[in-house]
Amino acid sequence: MRIILLYLIALVIAPNTAGSIEVTRGKLLQGSLLLLQVDTSSTVTVNGETIPVSANGKAIVGFHRDETEPLHIIETLKDGSKKELTLKPKLRVYREQRINGLPENMVTPPDKVLKRIVEDRKQVTKARSYSTSINAFEKIFSWPIKGIITGTYGTKRILNGKPRAPHYGIDIAAPKGTPVRAPQAGIIRMAKNLYFTGWTIILDHGHGLSSTFLHLSGTKAKVGQRVQKNQIIGNVGSTGRSTGPHLDWRINLLKKRLDPHLIAGKMSRK
Template identity: 45%
Template sequence: MAIVRCLRRAAVFSLLLLGLQVPAAAGAVEFLQAEFQQGGYAIGKVDPGARVRFDGHDVRVGADGRFVIGFHRDDPAAMRLEITGPAGDRRVETLSIAQRDYDIQRIDGLPENKVSPPDSVLARIRADAALVAEARVRDSADTWFDSGWIWPVKGPISGVFGSQRILNGEPRQPHYGVDVAVPTGTPVVAPADGVVSLAVPDMYFSGGTLMIDHGRGLASAFLHMDSIAVTPGQRVARGDAIGTVGATGRATGPHLDWRINWFGKRLDAALFVPSMPEGTGN
């Protein structure tokens, strides 16, 4: 039985690699698009009216049966997906999540108060974090991400997703974004359709910070911006100008730190777009 299941999964993944949709058996899940790895995401489809739980949480299912899930940097190799059909039939799938090795990135020369902040700014840091957390819990029914994805700015990649950060010799949180090193003032565009959920010109760590809700829990964040050209609640289309690159907050030089999350799970933005084009220094 285990061999048959493995063969069936192999056939499904072969069809996915060919860009074909996989016919769903009764009560089964169909993955229309998937990156089954830490930092990846998947767009699935179930029978309309079915319910989905992933990693212990209910997931929004659209009228067409589509849903989105994401895999955090440190998610385990096996994750549980539960589907309850419209008639109450229940199916449990175990998703195999590829584990990744992450770089270690050492950054020296940062102002010491940006690495170990003084007590006088802790209230400000907590307030910043609360604003970001509020934006991350949005669960919009819209699927603005259907527009497809592009790079918000093009240039040399100076930092990658998942790197363990050593700041001024002190271990800190991993890096959850993709850094693109380009000059201050370089225009930044929306990578996909969405609605602006946060726009703050000066957060303590991230400086000029912008977030865009792309629907179903997917959201982009843009850090260290020099200027922000949009306001909360504003609808943006893929390719629209949203601001400019800067070096605000905790940064050693001008760059765009682009991040994507699915609610509280941090995803790898580089998995949403094609490889950086030739000739951009990558």
């Protein structure tokens, strides 16, 4: 009887570490977002940097397009005990994509617009730098539009015969004016006409995760506005460096570029 009593007491006072650092969603693959489940009272670091944990014990990590080094995750519980997990991404082979017919000033910009381009990049970086307590990041994402995928994440871009930066989004062709819907809830951090990407919206989903929507014909959202999943935020266009109506959808985890296709899954045709 005494042994049973001592066992029951131990269960009550022992820290609940079951499921600590459990990967509940995502793949060990370059470009992937991984959802973690940890203890609600714990502190979590990734390669020495603290990341936020939601009230229900959710946290996220991700792999950039070219990331090869492992993520070393340490969860420190309230009692000081630690749990560790190392995640190493599988490497991907990216295709090459050639796009011709772009205006030359959109491939090699004239000197007079360089200042604007630098300022655009600063504003985009700022809009993607929020790490708020919004919990939309932990929910299932949907596609912002339905259409034909004409450009994929990670492809090596050759523009008018000139090598340029890789493509970090998904290009979806659709008629001009097609409504673009929020793939998940969040707060609008940018709604502005930029040189390269035309009308651009950046939507903050929480914990550093954001969606960017490029080449829109216009925006139906304002900076600071809270939007719900599937709410219309803009329309498909061909503004900026574009050869026809389409949506370029991108997802960032702060400075890391992630693959929207891995996060949203297969596009439904319904």
